[in-house]
């Protein structure tokens with residue numbers, strides 16, 4: 519019996535592997551067409567001021583709306599797009615959409631609503647990355663402060679000095695820089711102090727078990743006090759329940775994001791949410 523089961527398990531595993539390899543192949547092949555067919559869309563997840571519950575901004579998250587498969591999430595296609603280089607074109611679509619959206623949101627709103635864009639490390643290898651933002655800010659007559667760039671810790675280790683130079687240039691333009699998934703990488707404290715960073719986003723893995731895991735509690739407290747000393751803003755990612763929120767409020771964490779407040783929303787739904795919570 520056991521032998522049979524083992525055989526079945528093996529077969530299931532190899533089927534799954536074949537399927538996932540096939541899917542990866544399909545995804546890779548169809549990405550190019552997806553760009554041409556304009557199948558990429560941007561969803562927005564609100565960021566919230568934890569004391570008031572007010573929407574303080576939004577994070578732009580890319581989605582691939584495949585005509586047959588449906589919505590494909592970024593975790594599936596971004597790594598492939600980073601491998602084959604199409605990430606640049608995909609992110610260009612996101613950047614353009616978000617900046618255009620920022621223009622329309624912020625005309626006729628009393629309180630500024632910034633949006634954050636996730637950028638691949640690979641995008642910092644583009645010589646024209648700074649010029650690109652400059653041109654779009656000009657085109658949409660946007661306050662650069664409204665645009666936030668989310669980067670990951672690995673960017674700090676990049677051996678190419680141009681990467682850090684470009685990060686500085688974007689910040690000099692007036693854009694805000696956030697360190698995404700903070701705590702999961704291997705950033706040293708001296709890097710954080712030296713780099714042009716405005717904000718730390720505490721990774722969801724530390725928020726997930728915040729209510730009952732002492733290690734996560736210690737790490738989150740530590741990040742918050744370090745941020746205070748270094749005069750950095752902090753956002754807690756992945757807040758899903760009231761207990762986590764309470765814990766973060768007690769620690770005086772100022773901003774958060776997570777399913778407790780809202781999932782990422784299609785543009786129309788996000789705008790509807792904004793209307794409902796308008797500060798008029």
Ligand code: C2E
Nearest residue numbers: 579580591592593612636637638756757758775776777782
């Ligand atoms: P991220 O930047 O850390 O974004 C947060 C992810 O966590 C999003 O997944 C969001 O839907 C999810 N999330 C938010 N709140 C909660 C929560 O309370 N619980 C749980 N379980 N999840 C939550 P999503 O949209 O699937 O994006 C995954 C990752 O894909 C992002 O992680 C980001 O690294 C990457 N990504 C998305 N758009 C882009 C892009 O335009 N360029 C690049 N380079 N990466 C992108």
Ligand code: MG
Nearest residue numbers: 577636668698
């Ligand atoms: Mg992000």
Ligand code: MG
Nearest residue numbers: 698699719755
């Ligand atoms: Mg994140």
Ligand code: MG
Nearest residue numbers: 699721722755
């Ligand atoms: Mg994360």
